[in-house]
Amino acid sequence: MKSVPRLIRWFVGILLLSCFLLILLNIGALAMIMTRQAPNASPWKTAQEAAQALEKTDEGYTLPSEMGDKLKKEQIWAIFIENTTMQVVWHTKNLPDTIPLAYDLAGISNLTRKYIDGYPTFPGERADGLMVLGYPKTSYWKHIWPSWDYSFIAHLPQTALIVIGINVAVIFLIYFITTSRVLKSVGPIADGIQDMGNGKTVRVSEKGLLCELAAGINRTSAILQSQNHQLRKKEMARANWIAGVSHDIRTPLSMVMGYAGQLMEDERLPKEAQEKASVILTQSKRMRNLINDLNLSSKLEYNMQPVHPKKENAVAIVRQVAVDFMNLDIEEKYPIYWETERCPAQSWIYGDKDLLKRAVSNLIQNCMNHNEKGCHIYVSVKEENMQCVITVADDGEGIPDEQLAALNNMPHYMVCDEEIASQRHGLGLRIVRQIMASHQGEAILEHSSCGGFAVRLLLLLYQGQE
Amino acid sequence: MELEYLKKKRILLVDDEAALLDMVKTILNKEGFLNIETAGCVKDALTAAEEFLPEMAILDVMLPDGNGFSLMEKLKCKADYPILFLTARGEEEDRFRGFGLGADDYIVKPFLPRELIFRVTAILRRSYKNENPLVRLHGSEIDFERAEVFKDGEKIPLTAKEYDLLSALYRNAGRIVTIDTLCEAAWGENPFGYENSLMAHIRRIREKIEADPSRPQSLVTIKGLGYKLITEGK
Numbered sequence: 207m208k209s210v211p212r213l214i215r216w217f218v219g220i221l222l223l224s225c226f227l228l229i230l231l232n233i234g235a236l237a238m239i240m241t242r243q244a245p246n247a248s249p250w251k252t253a254q255e256a257a258q259a260l261e262k263t264d265e266g267y268t269l270p271s272e273m274g275d276k277l278k279k280e281q282i283w284a285i286f287i288e289n290t291t292m293q294v295v296w297h298t299k300n301l302p303d304t305i306p307l308a309y310d311l312a313g314i315s316n317l318t319r320k321y322i323d324g325y326p327t328f329p330g331e332r333a334d335g336l337m338v339l340g341y342p343k344t345s346y347w348k349h350i351w352p353s354w355d356y357s358f359i360a361h362l363p364q365t366a367l368i369v370i371g372i373n374v375a376v377i378f379l380i381y382f383i384t385t386s387r388v389l390k391s392v393g394p395i396a397d398g399i400q401d402m403g404n405g406k407t408v409r410v411s412e413k414g415l416l417c418e419l420a421a422g423i424n425r426t427s428a429i430l431q432s433q434n435h436q437l438r439k440k441e442m443a444r445a446n447w448i449a450g451v452s453h454d455i456r457t458p459l460s461m462v463m464g465y466a467g468q469l470m471e472d473e474r475l476p477k478e479a480q481e482k483a484s485v486i487l488t489q490s491k492r493m494r495n496l497i498n499d500l501n502l503s504s505k506l507e508y509n510m511q512p513v514h515p516k517k518e519n520a521v522a523i524v525r526q527v528a529v530d531f532m533n534l535d536i537e538e539k540y541p542i543y544w545e546t547e548r549c550p551a552q553s554w555i556y557g558d559k560d561l562l563k564r565a566v567s568n569l570i571q572n573c574m575n576h577n578e579k580g581c582h583i584y585v586s587v588k589e590e591n592m593q594c595v596i597t598v599a600d601d602g603e604g605i606p607d608e609q610l611a612a613l614n615n616m617p618h619y620m621v622c623d624e625e626i627a628s629q630r631h632g633l634g635l636r637i638v639r640q641i642m643a644s645h646q647g648e649a650i651l652e653h654s655s656c657g658g659f660a661v662r663l664l665l666l667l668y669q670g671q672e
Numbered sequence: 673m674e675l676e677y678l679k680k681k682r683i684l685l686v687d688d689e690a691a692l693l694d695m696v697k698t699i700l701n702k703e704g705f706l707n708i709e710t711a712g713c714v715k716d717a718l719t720a721a722e723e724f725l726p727e728m729a730i731l732d733v734m735l736p737d738g739n740g741f742s743l744m745e746k747l748k749c750k751a752d753y754p755i756l757f758l759t760a761r762g763e764e765e766d767r768f769r770g771f772g773l774g775a776d777d778y779i780v781k782p783f784l785p786r787e788l789i790f791r792v793t794a795i796l797r798r799s800y801k802n803e804n805p806l807v808r809l810h811g812s813e814i815d816f817e818r819a820e821v822f823k824d825g826e827k828i829p830l831t832a833k834e835y836d837l838l839s840a841l842y843r844n845a846g847r848i849v850t851i852d853t854l855c856e857a858a859w860g861e862n863p864f865g866y867e868n869s870l871m872a873h874i875r876r877i878r879e880k881i882e883a884d885p886s887r888p889q890s891l892v893t894i895k896g897l898g899y900k901l902i903t904e905g906k
Contacts, residue, residue: 456760456781457689464695467785468702487784494782498762512764519864522852529897533847546896552864560764 214389221381225374249341252276253330256284257337260296267296274298281342283325287314288335295335305340319350391416398423407431441508448504452497459497463490495571499633502564506640513558513644517668520553520562520594521587527566528585540574545586553587553594554668557645562665565641565649568634569598569661575634577602581658592667599660604653613651638663677803678796679704684726686710686717686743687758688736696730696758699785700792714738714746721747728796733759733766741773748774754799756791758783794843807842808904809890811883814838821880828880833858833873838881841891841901850898874899 259273267286269277277284277298286296287309294307304323306313317327317338325340326348358365391414398408398420408427410420469475469483505511528542535541555562566585573583581602588595605613613635635651638661642649647665654660683705687693693710700708709724711717714737720726729747731740744755754776759766762780770778776795779788807814812823819835821828830838840857841849855863855870874893878885892900 453760456762457692459782461691461695463782464692464699464785468699490782491784501762519852522850522864525850525852525897529848529850529894532894532897544896549896551867 213392214385217381217385221378225377229370249326249328249339249346250330252282253328253337253339255330256339257286257330257332260286260332260337262334269296269298277339283340285338285340286335287338290334302340319352320348388415390414391420395420395423398427402427402430405434442510445504445508445510449501452501455493455497459490459494463487463494466490492575496633499568499637503633503637503640506637506644511561513561515557515645516559518555518557518559518562520555520557520596520665521549521551523559523562524566524585524587524596527563527570530567531570531583539580540577540583542570542583542585545584549587550589553589555594555645555665556668557665561641561644565638565663566596566598568638569663572634572661573598573600573602573659576605576659582656584654584656589667594665594667596663596665597660598663599654599656600658601654601656602658604658610651610653635661675704675793678793678800680707681705681727681796681800682707682709682724683792684709684711684717684720684724684729686712686714686729686735686740687732688712688734689732696788699788703789705792712736714743717743718746721750725751726753728754728756728792728799730756730758730792733757733761733770741769744770744773744775754795756795758788790847797845798839798843801839801842809881810902810904811890812881814842814881816842823881823883830877830880834877834880837870837873838877838901841899842903845901845903848894848898848900852898854898 256269256273256277259270261268261270269284278300281300282298283301283305284298285294285301285305285307287293288295292309292314294309297305297307302323302325305325306322309317314329314336316322318329321327322338322340324343326343326346328339328341330337330339394410395416398410402408402423408423410423412420412424414420466483466486470480470487472480472483475483502511525544528544531540532542570583570585573581577600579602581600584597584599584601586597588597635649638649642663642665645665647663650662650664652660652662683700685693685696685700685708687696687710690712693712697708697710709720709726711720714735717729717731717735721729726747729744731743733740735743740757740759747753747755755774757770757775757778758781759778760781767778767780776799777791779791802817806822807816812821814821814830816835816839819830821830836858837854840854851867851870852863855866858870858873859866874891875885878888878891881890882888890902892902894900
């Protein structure tokens, strides 16, 4: 099944695209967060600014109102620890009571890395002391241990790539494990559907993820097979029925033809009676031809007629048919002209001799059936464009263009489910077409150059390959 | 008339349809075949064969107590004479089976009386041609038993190929025989490419049988198709 690898390629493509988009999205999201987090540097910066802004006067330290308002707005408290005394010498008014006013070195280290009483603190240094800002308790989370192995930081790009690679590999592994199970179930089902389309009997194992689907396909296949079998049985029954009827009608028709033939030639009978016998004989012959045609046509239709092709000389086949008709046409009402000048001595084709004889015979018979007053029949075989062209033409009444178009385009009533009243032509030409189809040939119906009707049969020349 | 000896042959007709038997008998009688015996089943046919000693049999395939193929085998065990099947079974396999068992011809019903007479005559001619005293032509006579032609009181021998060709033409006397059929009669299967040789042989045959070979009256050319042998009375 060619579509399964295509399906796999499609899924892998989708997965790769998804991974790529996901990574891109993550990088974008990270970048956005980083951008937003950039102001996080501001507590340190603000502390530094506040330290620089603090002014020392004779009366002590004062913070300009602008900076003071900024701290107040953000609910920040501030203390200034003098270097020499390690005492808080200045603080804002909103300083919580729990904040100590004297510090030692450990306290300074602690407030730098951690918190004072849960308040995240940020120091800003100046020459004579340290300004410490205390932010509201839930405003910042401080990283207490801001140190990494040097090698870890040095190899961070490689480490990141390895981590991403491992992630992608794990995703692929999970994907393959899950999809291989699906594909294992899909493969036989896909094969089954394709086989069903080719008319084969399908039996898919009803196990795995898609067991219900497999069961459905098995049921559908069984229904299709059963319907095909029924259809074939009906076709066989129809063909056999036609064969049976045609068999049963042959003996009585023999009697009609036999006695009519004798009466026609009985000199003791009045001429009128002989002519009537002649009509009975002619019509009986038509019935005989119809029976034969119906039987053969139904067999060709249902592929019950064996075709035994072999290398044959089309000239010999057509010549024999023409001679058989000439030998029977005692009254010479339908003289047959073998167009010798255009005929090669041999024209090799690959076909069933009996069926091809039947096709040519039907065409000559057709000329006779449609020209009761008699006509000349012209038969020829020639080679054109790697094809053997057998032509049977007459100079009889011919047919109008509309009828010719109908013959060429409309299906025969035997295989047509509509408008059968308007197309009562015989089976002769249909058989010719069927025989040509079984030989990969073609029958072309046209007006003859001598005013009547003509049929050209096109068959591929034998090329040495069967 | 050269066909008279053929018309004396004893013919056994076997068919389960009594009316058809009557009709075939009248067709044959009308043509001068008067030694006819009929049977409606295998059993009657075997009895008739014992008593009547037929020289040709025309058999139906489907009979009430057996089939024509097995009947033919039983008849051929006793004596070898030509068999023609006249049956409603026109299937290819039936025809092949009939010919495979040694039938001389196979006619599928319904048939024209003229067709039946022609086939019966052709089979009898082929099977009993050596009994024919002489085949009379316009300017000569052919003795098939001796493979000779009598012309102007002179005996002219026929070569093997000339004999084969004349036999094929005589079997179909009065009818066109195609170039291909004649080549097959003289050179066997796959007889293609012998058209020029055939023309040479026909020319030599004409020199032997025609009063004026340049204006043939007995062996006529049908241009592009074949030749026709016209015997006296045909």
